[in-house]
Amino acid sequence: MAEHIDLAAPAVRWVREKATLREPTVLQSFAFDEVRHHLYVLQVTRGGLEDGDLCLNRLDHGGGRLGHMYLKGFGHGVSMGVQNDPDGTVWIWTEADALHGYGKGVTRFRFANGATRTTKDVEVRYPIEGSRNNQPTLCTATRRMAIRYRLKNVPRYRVWDLNAFIARDYASPLADFPQTGAHPDPAVPFQGYALHGDHLYQLAGTAYNARTNPAAHHGNTYLSCLDIRTGELLASHRTGAAHTLDYREPEGLAVRHAGGPRLYIGFASGEPGARKFSLYYKPQT
Template sequence: MDERIDLAAPAVRWLWKKGSLRESTVLQSFAFDEVHKRLYVLQVRRGGGAAGNLCLNKLDYDGNRLGHMYLHGFGHGVSMGVQHAADGTVWIWTEADSRGGYGRGVTRFRFVDGAVRTAEDVEIRKPIPGSTSNQPSVCTVSNRIAVRHRMGGKPRYRVWDLDAFAAHDYSDPIADIPQPGAHPDPAIAFQGWALHGEHVYQLAGTAYDDSTNPPAERGNAYLSCLDLRTGKLVQRQRTGAGHSLDYREPEGLAIRPTPEPRLCLGLASGAAGARKFSIYYKPLT
């Protein structure tokens, strides 16, 4: 599967200024269950960032919350994934085993409304020994999983067949590449990523700031795309999607696989303690 979403395509608004998440913090990442038309959104719990405490929200496609669960000691929630198993089970993939607020491994679990999960409740996988800041993404079209991680402090991506990975076989990765070029300014915060076929999409940027990132300039958020086969940066594009939002912090990137692939971008807005979220998308053109 070689299709690539053009980052220069105009962004389309999908959800706008939704305040339905359980916590009052920003969204961190999100993923789609297209089979059941559900949207899962991760947040850091209020006051729980250093401990890696997360809240997982389950929403419908209108942005209404249908339930939530808490994940204590898991990580920061930079990315996540949804897997549909052959037996119909829906698995949620996230980072796990937090150290300093970021996961040293990954895990999968079923969504259970109102539940609280800790490291003792899940199986923690460490497919890349010695790595830190592990963050998974699932491509349901190619049936692959990727883990963004750091080795010696440097971020990389490693990709596997999802069935092999689920069976604990990490011996034959499809790709293993460094993370280049998320933003023209390497000091700007990395805010999310998503796997789709032969490509990895990245998001970087910061919230509006009157002195360094003024609203009049429509923000400093950039989208970028890497080719897994070569490890090269193939496109990078500044995006002004949602530029009229107040605060406007880019947060989270995901692929909605049907009716056609859409690269979906999360944006946080609103006052501290009462954050809202919006989602825009770029279609396959």
């Protein structure tokens, strides 16, 4: 894992303009269960933005929906992770305990089709005292947990060994560093991140807008890569992946190891109230 994924490599289409998510809203983030060949996708529910109400979709790798569950008061769903245990247990990691729509902590739970969970139904962890906007993801190759968080409204990342994190040993993280380099314009929204080995990948950008982000210019979506050992920005690249989509809002990053590693990028398209999702990936070359 010495080399990071080439952000300038041509993007490959994986699924395009699927309308199979439970809610008609955009995807927020996604993660792979590579053992069972499932794809999990988080959405904010209709009318649930301020309260942090999410819908978790379980899909097959063709984008077909296999089930869903609702998470009331969990957060915004900026990132998520899937943990596979040796005994076959699958845990879903998300933010939890929403304040103004974003999680003050994180949690893990098992998928239950058709169920509704509140933060009273799960054990919420608060590993970073005083933080807000806690957003977890996993590197399954190295069994590491990362959390993007805000402390005094400044975004940062913290990384732990997953086993230590599960044991609630938060005192000795592997890394802690500020978010940097997500986009040349710091006012452009952050849209997701993924951890793979010693590298952390970031996504930022907005939907097409005729005045500020015209489709003719193929959008303002940027990918970037940080070294978790130093916090250094290693690479930044504007991507034209999926530029022919209408609307085209970047939403979510994940790394899949099968045939890879590959860095997957989510995009929302379609009309309000009837959004679709697409996934493209950058292979390691």
